[in-house]
Every structure is written in C-alpha cells, then in structure tokens.
Amino acid sequence: MEQLTIPQEDYLNPGHLGCPGCGASIAMKLALKALGQKTIVVIPACCWGILAGPHPHSSLKVPILHTAFATAGAAASGIRAALDIRGDTDTTVLSWAGDGGTFDIGFQSLSGAVERNEDCIFVCYDNEAYMNTGVQRSSATPFGTRTTTTPGQDWKKTRKKNIIEALAAHRIPYAATASIAFPEDMVRKFQKAKEKKGGSRFLHVLAACPPGWRVPSELTIKVSRLAVQANVFPLYEVEDGITYTLNYTGERKVEDYLKVQGRFKHLTEADISGVQRQIDADWKLLLKKIQ
Numbered sequence: 001m002e003q004l005t006i007p008q009e010d011y012l013n014p015g016h017l018g019c020p021g022c023g024a025s026i027a028m029k030l031a032l033k034a035l036g037q038k039t040i041v042v043i044p045a046c047c048w049g050i051l052a053g054p055h056p057h058s059s060l061k062v063p064i065l066h067t068a069f070a071t072a073g074a075a076a077s078g079i080r081a082a083l084d085i086r087g088d089t090d091t092t093v094l095s096w097a098g099d100g101g102t103f104d105i106g107f108q109s110l111s112g113a114v115e116r117n118e119d120c121i122f123v124c125y126d127n128e129a130y131m132n133t134g135v136q137r138s139s140a141t142p143f144g145t146r147t148t149t150t151p152g153q154d155w156k157k158t159r160k161k162n163i164i165e166a167l168a169a170h171r172i173p174y175a176a177t178a179s180i181a182f183p184e185d186m187v188r189k190f191q192k193a194k195e196k197k198g199g200s201r202f203l204h205v206l207a208a209c210p211p212g213w214r215v216p217s218e219l220t221i222k223v224s225r226l227a228v229q230a231n232v233f234p235l236y237e238v239e240d241g242i243t244y245t246l247n248y249t250g251e252r253k254v255e256d257y258l259k260v261q262g263r264f265k266h267l268t269e270a271d272i273s274g275v276q277r278q279i280d281a282d283w284k285l286l287l288k289k290i291q
C-alpha cells in the first residue's frame with residue numbers, strides 16, 4: 001500500500017460532542033483533510049447530527065446542512081444544483097450519513113441520486129447499528145451481533161447487506177471502502193473521489209463505536225485495523241461498477257476481531273467457525289472480481 005502524506009490542515013474543531021474514541025469523528029477528520037475548505041457537508045439524523053454541535057456552534061470549519069433521516073441523497077442533489085446555477089463547480093458536496101441513513105431509510109434517496117449520477121461524494125460512516133437512538137440493529141449490522149433489538153439469544157442471524165455491491169450495481173464512476181486504521185489509504189481515496197468530479201462517488205467507511213461495539217475507547221483504531229486484517233472489511237475500489245482494485249490482503253482470523261468486542265462475546269466456537277466460513281466465502285467472491 002502506497003504511503004502518502006496526510007494534510008496538516010484540520011477542519012474538525014476540538015470539542016465535538018462525540019463519545020471518547022468515536023470512530024465516526026476520526027472518519028470526518030480524515031475526510032475533510034482530503035477534501036479541504038471548499039466542501040459543504042449534508043448530514044441526516046445520526047450521531048454526526050449531534051457531533052456537529054448545536055447551532056450557532058459547530059464542530060466543523062465548513063458549512064453543514066442538517067436534513068431529515070431519509071433525505072441526504074436528495075438534499076445533497078439540491079445543494080449541487082444550487083451551486084451549479086451559481087457557476088460554482090469547485091465546491092465539493094459531501095453527503096455524510098450513517099448506516100441507517102444509507103443502507104436502510106436513506107437508501108431510496110441515495111439510489112435515486114446516484115442513478116442520476118449527481119456530482120456529489122456520498123459517504124456512509126458505518127458503525128453497524130442505529131447508535132444515536134441506543135444501538136438498534138440495521139441492515140449493516142453483521143451476523144452474530146447483539147444489539148438492543150437483537151438481544152440475548154435473539155442475536156442477529158442474518159448477514160450484513162453488501163452496500164458497495166449495491167452501489168456498484170448503479171455503475172457509478174467510483175465506489176470504495178476505507179478504514180480509519182489505514183489513514184493514508186483513506187485520504188488517498190477521498191482525494192481520488194474529489195478529483196473524479198462530474199458524477200457520483202460513494203465511500204463506505206467502517207466507523208468503530210466503543211459503546212455500541214462494547215470495546216474500550218482506546219481500542220477504536222485496533223479494532224478497525226483487525227476488521228481489515230481479518231478480511232471482515234476488505235479495502236477495495238470499484239470503478240464504473242466493473243473495475244475492481246484490491247488495496248490490502250489480510251491474514252488474521254476472524255476470531256481475533258470478534259473476541260475484542262462485547263457485542264460478539266456470546267458466540268460459541270461453532271458460531272465463530274460459521275462466521276469465518278462466511279468471511280472466507282465473501283473473500284473468495286471478491287478475489288474473483290479483481291482484475
């Protein structure tokens with residue numbers, strides 16, 4: 001993996017309202033370092049709606065439009081249209097939604113926007129549940145997870161939706177995964193997304209959440225790194241829906257990733273072997289798509 005210098009300039013102020021160790025705050029910090037000052041951020045209902053701070057205060061040094069849970073794709077499209085009418089093609093429109101606002105309730109608006117090939121960057125910071133309202137499961141919640149709506153022995157028995165494949169199926173110019181534990185790779189992908197202006201770009205960023213994942217706040221980066229190293233969250237890019245590039249090959253066991261998190265601590269050895277088989281099968285499928 002190539003090494004890049006991460007820009008010094010910060011557009012996230014100290015004193016945001018996230019929990020200690022919030023992966024979503026690190027994700028925004030890195031994204032804005034790559035995108036720079038001329039960015040307008042659209043945020044639907046999610047933890048980031050809180051992290052941004054109450055009006056007139058803001059944790060960001062760039063403008064924010066707060067919008068309804070289901071409408072980030074539509075709101076970003078509107079901002080883009082308004083900028084275009086003003087002749088401003090320089091400013092990047094960044095839609096910044098959680099997994100609920102992307103995989104679930106926001107999916108129709110996102111799908112509509114990218115089908116129109118709106119000139120925006122659409123980001124899902126994925127903490128794998130509805131964290132802002134108390135850790136309810138979403139379609140991004142992985143198999144095996146305990147949440148407040150999948151408690152006890154009713155832990156989630158269905159798979160996580162593959163959102164990159166869903167977006168790639170729209171044949172958008174650029175879709176990629178990124179991790180806060182691989183900051184050079186993440187900054188490069190946001191810079192690439194910025195350069196590919198003129199159409200829709202989608203970035204899926206895994207954003208570890210200490211209270212929701214039941215990990216100590218100082219383990220945010222470690223658990224994020226393990227997700228990539230165990231191929232649970234592979235780093236790859238898809239151009240025009242068909243050209244795949246793999247950025248990293250992990251060799252760790254899924255168990256190493258699961259065992260550091262309280263949300264998986266009920267899983268038996270047999271359950272963990274089942275998860276490993278799922279991850280191995282998904283990895284094989286991904287490798288078949290790499291040119």
Ligand SMILES: Cc1ncc(C[n+]2csc(CCOP(=O)(O)OP(=O)(O)O)c2C)c(N)n1
Nearest residue numbers: 045046047069098099100101129130131132
């Ligand atoms: C239509 C609607 N339904 C429910 C809510 C309540 N609500 C606010 S944020 C949220 C969860 C957001 O989950 P996600 O998008 O994953 O972001 P996270 O909070 O995990 O960062 C919910 C259910 C809402 N604001 N609007």
Ligand code: SF4
Nearest residue numbers: 018019022047131209
């Ligand atoms: S609940 Fe999770 S995603 Fe939300 S602010 Fe706290 S650490 Fe961040």
Ligand SMILES: [Mg+2]
Nearest residue numbers: 098099129131
């Ligand atoms: Mg979430």
